Amino acid sequence: MDIYLIVGSESGNTEMVADCVTTALEERGHSVSRYREGGLEGAALADKKVVLVCSSTTGIGDIPQNVEPLYAELTKKRPSLGHVRYGVIGLGDRNYKDSFLGAPKKWDTLFAELGATRVGSRLELDSTDNPTPDEDAVAWVPSWLAAIEG
Numbered sequence: 001m002d003i004y005l006i007v008g009s010e011s012g013n014t015e016m017v018a019d020c021v022t023t024a025l026e027e028r029g030h031s032v033s034r035y036r037e038g039g040l041e042g043a044a045l046a047d048k049k050v051v052l053v054c055s056s057t058t059g060i061g062d063i064p065q066n067v068e069p070l071y072a073e074l075t076k077k078r079p080s081l082g083h084v085r086y087g088v089i090g091l092g093d094r095n096y097k098d099s100f101l102g103a104p105k106k107w108d109t110l111f112a113e114l115g116a117t118r119v120g121s122r123l124e125l126d127s128t129d130n131p132t133p134d135e136d137a138v139a140w141v142p143s144w145l146a147a148i149e150g
């Protein structure tokens with residue numbers, strides 16, 4: 001499969017998780033590309049069938065700055081993502097209470113609103129009890145792949 005990663009990260013934790021997930025996916029024979037910049041045009045989501053959103057949370061439940069333009073444009077222009085199946089890996093910190101994992105939840109809600117189908121449950125990584133989020137994410141990959149391939 002061709003798998004497209006959207007990686008929202010402020011200080012690199014989620015980038016590191018996404019790098020390890022990329023390796024795990026490639027080792028299983030999948031081709032992985034990643035959103036870099038350019039908002040909706042840069043993401044070219046019309047061509048993407050399988051998307052994995054990996055996002056931390058900043059501020060009070062806010063989307064990381066590097067992917068905020070894409071999120072904002074999706075929210076505004078609301079293209080149909082009916083052709084997309086997606087998964088979500090979220091990083092957060094339970095101490096933020098009500099805004100815990102706010103950004104990955106926002107991505108999940110937005111993708112669903114735009115008609116995309118989530119496959120598998122969200123992987124929720126809490127930095128208070130997931131000291132090795134990269135290993136936890138790599139361990140989650142086979143179950144997500146099984147769900148998306150099945």
Ligand SMILES: Cc1cc2nc3c(=O)[nH]c(=O)nc-3n(C[C@H](O)[C@H](O)[C@H](O)COP(=O)(O)O)c2cc1C
Pocket residue numbers: 008009010011012013014015056057058059060061062064091092093094096099100101102127
């Ligand atoms: C300024 C700041 C605000 C944060 N706000 C939230 C939040 O609202 N909810 C949450 O679950 N985690 C929050 N976090 C925790 C981060 O999401 C978590 O530390 C994550 O591992 C950071 O990953 P990153 O380096 O990829 O951005 C916040 C962290 C910082 C530094």
